[in-house]
Amino acid sequence: MPFSTYDASVGMVLKTLKSLDAILASAEEHAATKNLNVDDYVQAKLYEDMKPLDFQVRSVAETATKCAARLLGQEAVDLELQSTFAGLRKQTTDAIASLQKVDPDSVEGKETRLITMGLGPGKTKELSAKDYIVGYSVPNSFFHLQTSYAILRQQGVPLGKRVYIAPFSSWLKKKGTKTLSIPCTLSTEPDQLKYASPFSDAIPDEMMKDIVLSGAMRRxxxxxxxxxxxxxxxxxxxxxxxxxxxxxxxxxxxxxxxxxxxxxxxxxxxxxxSKNDGGWRGxxxxxxxxxxxxxxxxxxxxxxxxxxxxxxxxxxxxxxxxxxxxxxxxxxxxxxxxxxxxxxxxxxxxxxxxxxxxxxxxxxxxxxxxxxxxxxxxxxxxxxxxxxxxxxxxxxxxxxxxxxxxxxxxxxxxxxxxxxxxxxxxxxxxxxxxxxxxxxxxxxxxxxxxxxxxxxxxxxxxxxxxxxxxxxxxxxxxxxxxxxxxxxxxxxxxxxxxxxxxxxxxxxxxxxxxxxxxxxxxxxxxxxxxxxxxxxxxxxxxxxxxxxxxxxxxxxxxxxxxxxxxxxxxxxxxxxxxxxxx
Structure with a gap:
């Protein structure tokens, strides 16, 4: 997985962690209905919508908890703890509790390492980290761009920025949870959008213009x-x-x-x-x-x-x-x-x-x-x-x-x-x-x-x-x-x-x-x-x-x-x- 750097804020990371926590809580609830441990439940693929979630959520969690650790002045997070969903949930709730006690002004704008999703098997590239970053997701609902755009604007991404978007809205919509958005790296090259998720096929060339332009308003x-x-x-x-x-x-x-x-x-x-020019009375x-x-x-x-x-x-x-x-x-x-x-x-x-x-x-x-x-x-x-x-x-x-x-x-x-x-x-x-x-x-x-x-x-x-x-x-x-x-x-x-x-x-x-x-x-x-x-x-x-x-x-x-x-x-x-x- 390539890494990119951006300036994180307490509010943005907290929002991400809370959305992540809601996903994990939902997974636990569904597992409980089957009398299963959530990890066994996901691995057994009894929950159809969570087939790709094991890898996806762990990647998201690593991103968010790394952000939180950096903002809290910690050197690293315990990635071993993320090997189970229970550990992942604990790490997420702990990070939320810690960040809620932090004065946002004391850490606002600190540089933070963000993990970016791979751009597809064998297609990973280091994206530019000049300005702003975007949001992430499972590919089921790649074209729910209105939701993604609203999130980007809410988070202050300026107009004219071309960004990578893959909203997590399809699965979350069914569960009544707000769309998860994690800042990811700004893409300035349209071809980088072709492999926006390791779970999706390449997007056809003829669709690229619409995706790029919908993802970020042009100047x-x-x-x-x-x-x-x-x-x-x-x-x-x-x-x-x-x-x-x-x-x-x-x-x-x-x-x-x-x-x-x-x-x-x-x-x-x-x-x-001249009065002689024109002149017509209906x-x-x-x-x-x-x-x-x-x-x-x-x-x-x-x-x-x-x-x-x-x-x-x-x-x-x-x-x-x-x-x-x-x-x-x-x-x-x-x-x-x-x-x-x-x-x-x-x-x-x-x-x-x-x-x-x-x-x-x-x-x-x-x-x-x-x-x-x-x-x-x-x-x-x-x-x-x-x-x-x-x-x-x-x-x-x-x-x-x-x-x-x-x-x-x-x-x-x-x-x-x-x-x-x-x-x-x-x-x-x-x-x-x-x-x-x-x-x-x-x-x-x-x-x-x-x-x-x-x-x-x-x-x-x-x-x-x-x-x-x-x-x-x-x-x-x-x-x-x-x-x-x-x-x-x-x-x-x-x-x-x-x-x-x-x-x-x-x-x-x-x-x-x-x-x-x-x-x-x-x-x-x-x-x-x-x-x-x-x-x-x-x-x-x-x-x-x-x-x-x-x-x-x-x-x-x-x-x-x-x-x-x-x-x-x-x-x-x-x-x-x-x-x-x-």
Missing amino acids: VVVTGLGAVSPLGIGVRRTWTRLLDGHCGVVSVKNRGPRYADLPCQIAALVPQG SDWLSREGYKKISPLFVPKLLINLGAGHISMKYGFAGPNHAATTACTTGAHSIGDASRFIACGDADVMIAGGAESCIHPLVLGGFSRCRSLATSFNDSPRKASRPFDRDREGFIVGEGAAVVVLEELEHAKSRGAKIYAELKGYGCSGDAYHMTAPKESGEGALLAMKRALRNAQISPGTVDYINAHGTSTVIGDAAENFAIKTLLLGSEGKQKTADINVSSTKGAIGHLLGGAGAIEAVFSILAIHENVLPPTINLDNTTEEFDCNYVPNVAQERRVNVAMTNSFGFGGTNSTLCFARY
Whole structure:
């Protein structure tokens, strides 16, 4: 058996020993029903499920008890005692009792010898022990990867690590015992997975990719950006004007008489080209030609997923092709879902984003009836969207679109792609509260942010910037602000509120609704890539509870290694994306 080295912790070894003890106890119970000694019982193979268990459990026990001995400062364990199941049980229970008395901080991270399972008869290799290790098992249930993945994440194995997994769940499931997981050696070469257990046949080559990718989530990076916004066409123009403090909110009074009676007569519009370009009135077409002139593709073209469908057809993209429809969280959900497709091995490259074109009297009227829009700034549109400001009163509807190109890290590196940032975490939640309003405590927002950081394996204290949802509503901004401070001022967070960097770019571009999460993801990525915090324009006065650094009116140069972006929508849907410097 080859040996490998890793850093063990008291908690991890205790968990392993307790699972092992449960297996041994179960074996003893079954032996007792036959009036047999457990060793005789196993050797007689009266217990079908334990045919391979004799060798397997002894190997596991040697691993776990060696870990325990090392953590307890002992030189070795009595392997002779492990020659019987009774001795093995005693050694396990003794190790548990001893470890439970140990101060974890005094031994946390000590180097420990771990025995690794052979990779098959005649196929043993010394595996790399650089980082993390994985879990072990009898091969009956080699493909119960969801259980294994959950254990790995619980034990802190970071995303992107390729690992050897063979869950012990089939036998344990029958006995109602939790899956046994012992840290084993990290495998960086797929062929090492072929002989993951001495009790199983080699895994066919065609199955290797799925096993490797399911065993450890792949890393996802951003290699492309695109934007059309009220600040301009293209990423560079939009970003430059954002940093310079420009605003894309304008009056819509001149768009026709139907806008004149609306409470809110301003919106954030994408700059128009020539009025001679395009120009089509559906009502004129119908009245002149009748319903027979309606295109056979009229209905398909109305479908939400046709945007993704057209891109797929135009470029021949045959990977996952779907559309999220989650109100103002749509863009963020699209990017987050796409990242998971890549992380899970369903695609190597994904184009993801969001778009909105909704400047219409019905839309402005509907949001006005919800009392969601700012209505006191019709004569000074550029002052209307003022996130976190004392005088904020509602959001401004905007139009535009943004996309990102997401790519599996190794795929991007192999083609020499420019990497803007890494998408490390994605968290979602539901408020379970109200159709349009968040809880004042910001519980849903907090949960989404926590889940994104947990997914990213990043502590709150390392977050350098948050691009807030910050729509400029009285309740929404206050709830998000409370949630952000709750998260970042915790035990693993910042020391003071002034260290929390937050801004809302909706002061400059309004609220792009379904496109908001996507364009704000682009801004967060660029904040990392260019080490600058985009400003919150129109932030002139704050109240006492708004005491973070909201980057008021002027961009700030800061080193940004980790950035988060929040998106929240009607129906209580919340999403947070976490990006990091690559």
